[in-house]
Amino acid sequence: MLIKQLIRLPKIVLALFIQLIVLLVLTLGVTLAPKVVTPPYSYSLLVLIQALLAAMISCRLGLPCWWRWIQFFIPIGLYVGLLVEFNPLWALGIFALVWLVFSNALTERVPLYLTNSTTRKALKKFIKPQVNQTFLDLGCGLGGNVVFMAGQLNISESHGVETAPIPYLFSKIYTRLRGGRTYAMDMWKTDLSYYDIVYAFLSPEPMPKLWQKIKEEMQPGSVFISNSFAIPEITPTEIWELSDRRQTTLYIYRL
Ligand SMILES: C[S@@+](CC[C@H](N)C(=O)[O-])C[C@H]1O[C@@H](n2cnc3c(N)ncnc32)[C@H](O)[C@@H]1O
Numbered sequence: 001m002l003i004k005q006l007i008r009l010p011k012i013v014l015a016l017f018i019q020l021i022v023l024l025v026l027t028l029g030v031t032l033a034p035k036v037v038t039p040p041y042s043y044s045l046l047v048l049i050q051a052l053l054a055a056m057i058s059c060r061l062g063l064p065c066w067w068r069w070i071q072f073f074i075p076i077g078l079y080v081g082l083l084v085e086f087n088p089l090w091a092l093g094i095f096a097l098v099w100l101v102f103s104n105a106l107t108e109r110v111p112l113y114l115t116n117s118t119t120r121k122a123l124k125k126f127i128k129p130q131v132n133q134t135f136l137d138l139g140c141g142l143g144g145n146v147v148f149m150a151g152q153l154n155i156s157e158s159h160g161v162e163t164a165p166i167p168y169l170f171s172k173i174y175t176r177l178r179g180g181r182t183y184a185m186d187m188w189k190t191d192l193s194y195y196d197i198v199y200a201f202l203s204p205e206p207m208p209k210l211w212q213k214i215k216e217e218m219q220p221g222s223v224f225i226s227n228s229f230a231i232p233e234i235t236p237t238e239i240w241e242l243s244d245r246r247q248t249t250l251y252i253y254r255l
Contacts, residue, residue: 010106011063015071018061022053047079100166104139109205112141112167118244119227120148126197126223126252132156133196138187138210139163143171143180145199150179159195161185192217201227208232214253224253 009017026049030041055072059065081091105111123145127133133156135149140160150158158180162168171182192198192214200210211231214224230236230251240250 011067012106014061014063015058015067015074018058018063018071019050019054019074022050022057025053026050043079047075050075097166101164103164108202110139110202112164113201114141115145115201115227116244116246116248118242119248119250120145122240122242122250123149123197123199123225124152126225127152127154129154134194135159135197136161136190136192136195136199138190138198138200139202140171140182141167141201143174143182146171146175146180146182147178149197150175157181159183161187161190163187188213193219196222197225198222199225199227200229202229204229204232214255218255220255222255224255226251226253 026046030046033039033041051072051074054075055068058068058071063071080086099106102111131154133154135146135155135158137145137149137160140146140162143160143162146158146160149155152158160171160175160180160182161184162171162182163184163186168182168184172184175182187200188209195218198214198218202210207226207229208231211234218224228249231253234253236251237254238252240252242248242250
């Protein structure tokens with residue numbers, strides 16, 4: 001019951017909550033320890049115990065298991081920061097930079113990672129011969145797919161939408177120089193009825209809501225391609241397993 005409620009918390013809040021629980025346990029331990037081991041206790045050892053305990057229980061308390069590494073390095077990073085008297089303005093600067101690149105990881109649960117060239121080449125196969133078609137990349141990141149599709153025969157317009165500030169700026173400049181167009185637009189506000197080929201590489205989180213939008217807006221004969229993330233409970237028209245290193249799966253939904 002408690003675990004279910006914890007899982008609903010934003011990941012970062014849950015992570016800090018777990019660190020706090022471990023800190024309380026450690027405080028209790030340090031209060032009781034003098035009965036067994038004579039103080040003082042080394043700070044480095046206490047920080048290491050905090051890091052190890054937090055890493056060990058995070059997965060059990062509902063954080064994705066790979067977060068154990070983040071949990072391990074949070075206390076160690078803070079401790080090292082204090083030791084070297086790290087200027088907090090740097091931390092603020094780094095946070096701002098990370099936010100400008102990954103802001104959608106917090107709001108939409110979609111971080112930035114990029115489509116590889118094998119997948120991009122596979123996208124070419126969705127272009128029908130001898131008819132002009134339009135392409136849209138929902139959350140276009142740095143604009144690589146938009147530029148690539150803009151250069152293909154029979155693609156009359158290749159667009160991307162992006163809301164994270166730094167990827168948007170990069171993509172805007174890149175498409176201006178090499179073809180296609182990027183818009184600073186929330187993908188939920190796009191008009192999908194304009195596009196023949198719509199591509200997305202997002203995360204499991206937005207897929208059910210995105211399917212509603214696709215059903216309402218995309219035209220018969222158009223195609224939606226999702227890299228890696230299937231739409232729950234909807235059978236794709238086709239599934240393509242690519243032979244790249246990460247063994248990309250494309251879920252294809254023909255409208
Ligand atoms: C996994 S990346 C994929 C980037 C690019 N499509 C590619 O395949 O190389 C997902 C991108 O979607 C963007 N994104 C997430 N939610 C969005 C939204 N609601 N509107 C616009 N972009 C969004 C993120 O900022 C991120 O750049």
